[in-house]
Amino acid sequence: MHKILVSGCLNGRPIRFNSTAVSVESEIWDRWDSEGRLVAFCPELAAGFPVPRAPAEIVGSTASVVLKGEGRVEEDNGTDVTNEFIDGARLTAQRAKAEGCIMAVLTDGSPSCGTTYTYDGTFTGGTVEGMGVTAQLLHDQGLRVFPEDQIDEADRYLRSLDE
């Protein structure tokens, strides 16, 4: 059975930077859960961040550049948290590999988990297309990554693998 790495905050745990969860109302999600496919993991908690924590954004760069060691992730007070974000991505990829996950459904917009967009590094609410650091690493390692509002598409992909 194919397993799915999912953002920990999608599974009901209020662990985002602002102590909230993201609710997913989906029969597909419930079916995946009952089938035992979900592997919930939070890269930022794995990297040692607390809840709540300062908001962070990829600054003037992209996740790919960050993973090459040439870009930065910063908190809104200017603290450089690049190494922690890379650690979180690596720990997530290790867990995905250990569990045999072949795809991921992740919380969009996060500097770790974003799959279609992230915030633009100015801490003003602006967004840019692109992935967070963890999503990018999972993608680079061959997992298909989906945002939480594309569960139907993710399920179609899963079924194509199950056939």
Ligand code: SF4
């Ligand atoms: S790092 Fe990912 S799993 Fe953790 S709280 Fe942020 S979006 Fe959710």
